[in-house]
Amino acid sequence: MNDNYEYLYDIAVIGGGINGAGIAADAAGRGLSVFLCEKDDLASHTSSASSKLIHGGLRYLEHKEFRLVREALAEREVLLKKAPHIIRPLRFIMPHQPHLRPAWLIRTGLFFYDHLGKRETLAGSNSVQFPLANSPLKAEMTRGFEYSDCAVDDARLVVLNAMQAQEKGAKIVTQTRCVGAHRVFQDTEDQSCWRVELENEQGAYQIYAKVLVNAAGPWVAQFIQQDLQLKAPYGVRLIQGSHIIVPKLYDGDKAFIMQNDDQRIVFAIPYLDLYTLIGTTDQEFHGDPDQVDITELEMAYLLDVSNDHFKTQLTAQDVISTYSGVRPLCDDESDNPSAVTRDYTLALTDEQESAPLLSVFGGKLTTYRKLAESAMAQLKAFFPAMQKPWTDKALLPGAENLTTVEELAEQIQEKVSGIDQPLALRWAHAYGTRVWLWLQQVSSIHELGQHLGHDLYAQEVDYLVEREWAVNAEDILRRRTKLYLQFTEDEKAELENYLIALHQRRAQGDAA
Ligand SMILES: Cc1cc2nc3c(=O)[nH]c(=O)nc-3n(C[C@H](O)[C@H](O)[C@H](O)COP(=O)(O)OP(=O)(O)OC[C@H]3O[C@@H](n4cnc5c(N)ncnc54)[C@H](O)[C@@H]3O)c2cc1C
Known part of the structure; x- marks a missing residue:
């Protein structure tokens, strides 16, 4: 050039x-x-280190961020329609502990949350009782509230x-x-x-x-x-936030929002069927944003909040994985990292x-x-000739002609023999109808190429490299598929070798 x-x-x-x-x-x-x-x-x-929520941000109401909350609440419905394969509605349970925020304040907050932004499909909030026998929460938490937000595959x-x-x-x-x-x-x-x-x-x-x-x-x-x-x-104020991933803490598909006595809140969110995601923290960060790791203090904080709420008690040994990121926030000179806009x-x-x-x-x-x-x-x-806003109604790739993720998973199973339901669902969630780009010519699991472990086949890897800018094993395991929680170091090395050979073949193809 x-x-x-x-x-x-x-x-x-x-x-x-x-x-x-x-x-x-x-x-x-x-x-x-x-x-x-x-x-x-x-x-x-940062964009893969989030709590993976499309949410209004209930606690921002306390900081009077009404513009932001209104916009974010309305975006939940817009984004759900744009990408229903990677975004799903999620009910949140908030146990009530009278010594923290009083019930009237929470009810008022939830009333605003229900009505501040446009809500079409998401259910409104209500009060709930926790029957002692089958509640995952400690016995002293007998009632609370429920409301809606959404979960997203952020990456x-x-x-x-x-x-x-x-x-x-x-x-x-x-x-x-x-x-x-x-x-x-x-x-x-x-x-x-x-x-x-x-x-x-x-x-x-x-x-x-x-x-x-x-x-x-x-x-x-x-x-x-x-x-x-x-x-x-x-x-810019860099505020670090960390999450821990532990074996599934409780059954069911709802998330919990836990109010801590420092007035912060921590989420426990069902994650990838087998796990619970717990986070996040808020602490000032002064290091290199390329190197962000959970600190011992943050780990202890998250375990303490979880142990204060759930019957199942956790120690650091239960933590399967962690991740951290930094929020690049506009510095409004607030004293408290949680309160920065x-x-x-x-x-x-x-x-x-x-x-x-x-x-x-x-x-x-x-x-x-x-x-x-x-x-x-x-x-x-x-650019005076620039066209009008268009993204609110435009589907993201994979949402085209998608009825439901479950129906798509059934179609995958009908078309490709030997695919079990969890794999069909994983593909349907990740790729939506774009899955047919690499499954169109395939009628049996045996045509998917080398098995690289945990239902990751060569065809999927090839697609990710060709169409989704994946280069190395981390890109594929951590951000495109989330299979990193299951892959061993040896399996990862095999995937890396496969990728090296694939990149060589592609380079030779380009040169030819
Ligand atoms: C712990 C935590 C939890 C969060 N939870 C939520 C949540 O649940 N819901 C929600 O809505 N939001 C959440 N957020 C906020 C959200 O994640 C961030 O606002 C968003 O991801 C920021 O995106 P970004 O594109 O600005 O930054 P980034 O995702 O960091 O992207 C910036 C990119 O720029 C690249 N870059 C930098 N310099 C250069 C250069 N010189 N040349 C080329 N590339 C460069 C970097 O490599 C980086 O990939 C959370 C944030 C954190 C930290």
């Missing part, structure tokens, strides 16, 4: 988390030419948005870091554009873009200061009418689509 501006995009997006992928999809669907680079894998940072939400962006014409590159960008003047026009410097395994190259979107998540401020050598318009702020700078830079501060998975719409509204002045 040379300096002939051949690769002049309308927008270059830095960062392949939910915000970058969401903006790329929205912009590409409005007819803009879009480039997105991600330094690692899609969703490899897949990002990948589906990236796929949608690509299908609308965007260029998406992973394992490619933006190491700098500066404003330059084009020969043909008197308007400046961004020259974006990129690095990947093959070397360095550059592209050009009229607008630069900084969706670097935890790196948002650092990117402005170090890579662009500019002044960040806002401070979860709302997003978009900062547009076009000093002296030069090429604009739009930076994303804060946000939630739940509001990514609205955030992308706001970003587009801000960029409208630079």
Whole structure:
């Protein structure tokens, strides 16, 4: 590539988390030419370390974040329709302990929660009693409340948005870091554009873009200061949050919201049939966002909250896995990490009418689509011919012609002999109707290629590499399939070997 501006995009997006992928999809669907680079894998940072909820955020009502809660509540219904394979309604049980928040306050909060945002399919809240014998909760918790939110496969939400962006014409590159960008003047026009410097395994190259979107998540401020050598318009507060995964704590498909005596809340969420996900914490983070690990204190905190509520008592030995991420929040100078605003702020700078830079501060998975719409509204002045908002009704890849996930799983079992129900359901949830892209020619389990363990077959891996930017075993096990909780180190090494051979074959195919 040379300096002939051949690769002049309308927008270059830095960062392949939910915000970058969401903006790329929205912009590409409005007819803009879009480039997105991600330094690692899609969703490899904050966007795969969440509590995996599409939620209004009941506790943000206490912090008077009414705008955010209203928008997030309404988004639950929008996103459920856009991606019913990866998003499902989830009932939450809140045990009531009178010494924490009084019942009238909770009832009032739930009333607002039911009515603040548009609710079409999700059930409203109600009071519940816990019959002593079959309640997983300790005997002193006899009553409480129930309300609705949704659970999501967070990493897949990002990948589906990236796929949608690509299908609308965007260029998406992973394992490619933006190491700098500066404003330059084009020969043909008197308007400046961004020259974006990129690095990947093959070397360095550059592209050009009229607008630069900084969706670097935890790196948002650092990117402005170090890579662009500019002044960040806002401070960013990095707040670490961790989760633990333990063997299933209780039967049933409901989640629990536990109120701790420090006024924080912790969720216990049924996870991947076999496990319970417990989180999250909120603590100030000052390290390198590439290296975030649960601390002993956080682990003890989560175990204590769980043990205070459930009959089944846990120790650190019960913890199968953990994960941590940092929330890149807009610094509102709040003393308490739990109270820092979860709302997003978009900062547009076009000093002296030069090429604009739009930076994303804060946000939630739940509001990514609205955030992308706001970003587009801000960029409208630079692209007057840009098409109208379109994402609210557009299905994400895999939701096309999907009746229900259960029906799709049955169709898979009818078409491919030897597939059991758990596998058919896993595929239906992960890929929706896109599963037929690699199952169309297959009529028996024996045609799926090498078995790499735990019902992962070569055909699925090939699809993930070809269509979903998967490169290594971590991408496939942790983010595309969530099979990492079952794979042993040896099985992972075998998958890695398979991938090395696959990449070699693909490279030879490209060269031929
Ligand atoms: C513990 C925790 C729990 C949460 N739970 C929920 C929840 O249940 N529901 C909810 O709605 N929200 C939740 N959130 C919030 C939500 O996860 C985040 O708001 C969202 O994921 C942030 O997405 P992002 O795209 O801004 O950042 P990221 O996902 O971190 O993406 C930024 C990307 O930019 C890339 N990047 C950075 N610099 C460069 C560069 N120079 N070149 C190329 N790429 C670069 C990074 O590699 C990264 O992948 C939670 C957050 C945390 C931490």
